[in-house]
Amino acid sequence: MSGWLRRRTYLRTNDRKPHYDVVIIGGGGHGLATAYYLATRFGITNVAVIERSYIGSGGTGRNTTILRANYKTPSTIKFFKASFDLYAGLAQELDYNMLRSERGLFWLAHSELQLQNQIERALQNQTFGVDTVYLSPSEIQRICPQLDMSGGGSRPIMGAAYHPPGSTIRHDAVVWGYASQAQRRGVHIHQGVSVIGVRVEHGRCVGVDTTAGHIGAGAVVSAVGGYVTLVADMVGLELPIITHPLQAFVTESYKPALDPIVASADLHLYVSQSARGEFLIGAEIDPYSSYSTRSTFPFLSSAAGRALDLFPFLAKLKILRQWTGVCDMTPDYSPLMGVTPVESFYLSSGWGTWGFKAIPASGVAMAELVATGKVPALIEAFALDRFEKDRAVSERASAGTH
Amino acid sequence: MPAIDFEGRSLPIQAGDTVASALYRSGVRIMSRSFKYHRPRGLYCVSGDCAHCLLTVDGEPAVRSCVTPATDGQRVARAQAWPSPDRDVLGAIWWMRALLPVGFYYKLFAKPRWVWPLAERYIRRVAGIGPVDITARPTRIERVNHHPDVVIAGGGVAGLSAAIHAAGRGESVLLADEGAIGEQVAPGPTRSAIDQLLATARAERRVTILERTRVVGVYDGPLVIAAADDAVHWIHPRRIVIATGAVEQHAVFPGNDLPGVWLGRGAARMAGVHGLTPGATAVVVAATTEAIAHLETVRRAGTVIRTVVAPAAIAAQLPPGTPVAVDGVVVEARGGRRLRAVVVESAAGRTIVPCDALVVSLGFVPRDGLLRQASVAIVNGAGDVVEPGCSVERAAASGEAAAERPQSAPVTAVPGVGAPPTGGIVCTCEDVTAKELAAAWDEGYRWTELLKRYTTVTMGPCQGLLCHAHLRAFVLSRSPSGPMGAPTTARPPARGLTMEEAAAGTDHAIEQRTVLHDRHLDRGARMDWAGTWKRAAVYGDPLAEYWAVRRGVSVMDVGTLGKYRVCGPDATEFLDRLYPIDVRTIRPGRSRYGLLLNEAGHIFDDGMVAAFDANDYFVSATSSGADAAEAWMRDWAETWRLRVHIVNQTTALGAINLAGPSSRGLLGRLTTDPIDGESLPFGGLRRIVVAGVPCIAIRVGFTGELSFELHHPRSQGVALWDALLHAGADLGILPHGLETLKLLRLEKGHILVGQDTDFDTTPAKIGLESLVRMRKPYFVGRSALERLATRPPQRRLVPLKFAGAQAPDEGAQLMDGDRHVGYLTSSRYSPVLECGVALGWVATNGAGAPTRVVAVSRGQRRDAGEIVAGPFYDPQSVKLRA
DSSP states (O other): TTTTTOOOOOOOOOOSSSSEEEEEOOOSHHHHHHHHHHHHOOOOOOEEEESSSTTTOOOHHHHHOOEOOOOSSSSHHHHHHHHHHHHHHHHHHTTOOOOOOOOOEEEOOSSSSHHHHHHHHHHHHTTTTOOOOOEOOHHHHHHHHOOOOOTTSSSOEEEEETTTTTEEEEEEHHHHHHHHHHHTOEEEEEEEEOEEEEEEEEEEEEEEETEEEEEEEEEEEEEOOHHHHHHHHHHHOOOEEEEEEEEEEEEEEOOOOOEEEEEETTEEEEEEEOTEEEEEEEEOOOOOOOOOOHHHHHHHHHHHHHHHHHHGGGGGGEEEEEEEEEEEHHHHHTTTEEEEEEBBBEEEEEEETTTHHHHHHHHHHHHHHHHSSSGGGGGGGGOGGTTTOOOOOOGGOOOOOO | OOOOTTTTTTOOOOOOHHHHHHHHHHHHHOOOOOTTOEEEOOOOOOOSSSSSSSSEETTEEEGGGGSBBOOTTOOEEOOOOOOOOBBGGGGGGGGGGGGTTTTTTHHTSSTTTTTTHHHHHHHHHHOOOOOOTTTOOOOOEEEEOOOOOOEEEESHHHHHHHHHHHHHHTTEEEOOOSSSHHHOOOSSSHHHHHHHHHHHHHOOTTEEEEOOOOEEEEEETTTTEEOOSSEEEEEEESEEEEOOOEEOOOOOOOOTTTTTTEHHHHHHHHHHTTTTOOOOOEEEEEETTHHHHHHHHHHHHTTTEEEEEEOOOHHHTTTTTEEETTTTTEEEEEEESSSEEEEEETTTEEEEEEEEEEEEOOOOOOOOOOHHHOOTTTTOOOOOGTTOOOOHHHHHHHHHHHOOEEEESOOOOOOOOOOOOSSSSSEETEEHHHHHHHHHHHOOOOOOHHHHHOOOTTSSSSTTTTHHHHHHHHHHHHHHSSSOOOOOOOSOOSEEEEHHHHTTTTTOOOOOOOOHHHHHHHHEEEEEEHHHHHHHHEOSSSHHHHHHHSSOOEEEOOTTSEEEEEEETHHHHHHHHHHHOOOOHHHHHBBEEEEEETTTTTEEEEEEEEETTTTEEEEETTTHHHHHHHHHHHHHHHTTTTOOOOEEOOOTEEEEESSSHHHHHHHHHHSSSSTTTSSOOOEEEEEEEEEEEEEEOOOOOOSSSSSSEEEEGGHHHHHHHHHHHHHGGGTTEEOHHHHHHHHHHHHHTTTTTTTTOOOTTTTGGGGGGGGOOTTOOTTTTTHHHHHHHOOOOOOEEEEEOOOOSOOTTTEEEEEEEEEEEEEEEEEEEEEETTTTEEEEEEEHHHHHHHHOEEEOGGGEEEEEEEEESSOHHHHHHHHTTO
């Protein structure tokens, strides 16, 4: 707890070197975590992270900061549980408080189909050591009396999967914590530099061309979110990914009125209140594909309406701002991680709507992959070639919200 | 005498009062306590821009009281502070701020692990600008659509001039202003111009003026949103003019946020509009010509001017005898809970001027949130928002020009960047000081966006209107080039929009009902959602419903099924390409069950394909998948350019399934048409008249019993339903709901698409290879299935049996010893088989699945089960074919 008054430099400006052992494209949580674990766990410090804007400006800085492990396939439950556990001790490891807050997370069902879905979620989570229980309407009401159990009169709440460890964390702090500690170990971060080409010679990736010139690399990792299809194009790789916008909004800051995080599978919506007092509301991806981060009013209107069905007391609260991120959606809603047909070009991608939760585990796994050349068991299931092998990891039942 | 209730005190109000002016008149000086340091805050901008005067009004938290009209009986309160906002003990935080450096919560509570959860509890309690009333409920707010040629945001000189000009060209105009036009402008040349223009605009029939209506967003489309108390306006214009004016530049120096420090226009408004002095004695900073008028307004209201701090050019225009500090600078404001003195530096030296008001007019910052949000090229700015501080004449000309340009690039002012702040509070919403910005920069957060996110500068209720320019000035002073000083993104909404206003007019709960809906309710049915439909789940006694189907006769409302007439010269060709079954061999008068596959060979819907005649079909789809199925059919019909009509009959036709061993006997009582096993065999289709209602009867088999699906004109559904129930009374007829159907079909081993299937389910994975004719040269999904045939499935959907009087949960996890092998998608106790029956996904590892598993249900209940060959009930379908 000591030392908070000490002046310290957290982020540095680095001079570019002509060649690095590893170049990571994308200075979001995934890229920075990969760099950090390369340096700390594998002693590879000659690493550069290249970010076209400022660090954390993409999906990491736009997501709604929910941590959970209550996924729906054995592979994803194991992976996200590993990530959740790493997050739990991350503030101490990085000596950077991330305002992590365990709130408990509801996944409400308003229909028979979703009820069954949530029971299955609870039972499967328990099988893999994740704390999720099924709750009846009266149990839900006891823990969260603010909920309108009639769902605005038309969508009565029939039950829920409740995940007590469900947490929130400050997204920017995750970025800055990783960036700061990676830099202390020698990693370079270049902000405001765009990658405009990826160089491949004899089937092997040898570096990147950027707006600041060529940078050679022993290995290149794409940790790009939202626009990964454009980066994959640079090496002639066609990914099974479609990009969709995902919107969210936040109210002004109010006194504490809601502890748990509440998501509804049928209404495709979730609500939480941050430590600062803002209510954070998100919903499903936009139904059309686009790279645009323009916000729309029909989204705001519809999501606000659904939020009032769950929490009528939000009626008079003021909306402070809305924003939009873009998500790389795979056919099965699970990530694409690992090796590619291009030697020494690695992918951490397809994070859809829940990349933020994956940052620590993805960072460790990608670092191990790049350092050892072997695909870690934790991410084997997420290989790029799984679709042609008919081994999809179906997370679609989780209905792409957060 | 009209009065408001302020924290239990009754305060009188006068005509034209805002909530803030009423409070101020009664001596309230501290309007709120600040977000972080709990510093006292008084009135400052008096234009609805800053967050100093946010109050709870009639239960609505964080209301901008300086622009909210006071009304008799209003309940007004400040946010809680202990013991009161006037004397808040947490104000001491300011004096401990050295212990709370910028981003302290990131640094202070990292270790040990238990510290932060404790600290968080406290921080959550003290954060937040207003209390939330948990019992609040939404009020109904109307949504109104408008389609004017021109929409104008702002009813000042520029906005009104634009409106009059556009109307003069014959265009329809909608002008919205967040207040009553002119009411907040102190008497003077600007006010006179507004009054005159307003009278002209009101006389124009093409101009619609919406007052007390805030324009909150300019979206792509274009769609402009404006909110008033009782309605939210969705405006779809051809062109947009933004004339939202400017706010006076927020002054940053030590003590700049003390109660008693005013922006010039704010002080002038209090004096000129409400007749209230900003203080007994004042120092005035006058760097704009407009400030000279403010000086007079304030003086006339009774304030004694101690000193005017002004550049030489302005000083020369001041009335003779005015005490002036030429080219001076205010370097500090002093005081505790309110302003006591101002420190002025000038060529004459440093003087401390005792006073209780400081009125600051330094320049103008455009209120340009809407302009910066807009991406459409049909938006023009007009007046102060593009030429901050412009004259009345310029504003009028600019408004006319903005109305004139039919298509032009957006006109946006490049916000001027002044000197970087060195001391004082930069962001009063979030309590970010100039020192904190500098400290954050030194820690490495060297980008406007990083500083914003780290210090939270610009992130409060004013969304950076007052402080964004200072943030940029700060960054550009340290990093003059490069992307680091780029403006932050302006995000909607630009002005406070409540949740209920945003939600106005949303009809997200579309509920579809069949014509028999009331009949179900009369029988006490529990209705459940199925997609957008409401369907009867159960009528009371599920077991009685079940036995009625299995041993007697029963009816079910299946009017929700997707129903399509598909005909035309290429209808057979079309359906044969669409379905993996052999459509060509369906003879007229017969039907066949088919799966719908996507290109990947994955099942996404199922239904019947029934042939009336050559190239004339009746096709059904699932209740919740019907819309997708129809879109799918139409897409392919277009793609293949086949001559085919697809007629949606889902709501035109009702459907009742008559099921049970006695169903034929009952039907015979109501029809003279042949319905025997020869004339209408299993799978058959026939037009018959039942109780006077023309029906398409199809012999289907979802329940596993002899059944007749009767499709009929919706208008006659109730008559048919009543006739069947009446005629079957002596047979013990009962209707059955979805719950019973789920059990019946499970006993028969039928899948429910969506419940038993996943997104990547192929026919082979669920044992329905027989429904795929790979011999056909083409059908949608064929090439994918061909390729997948070389890949043994990793898992299969299999039937399972469980002993005991209770079936495992749907969703139960399947274990083979310690190994997790799958889960159940459907599970019910079968009364007729006296055991649990289920469908579940089981891992095959490419070869055989385990034959025995244990299902783990809620409460750690474990049931041993075995994988069997289906179907469970009537495996030879003898009953079905009766």
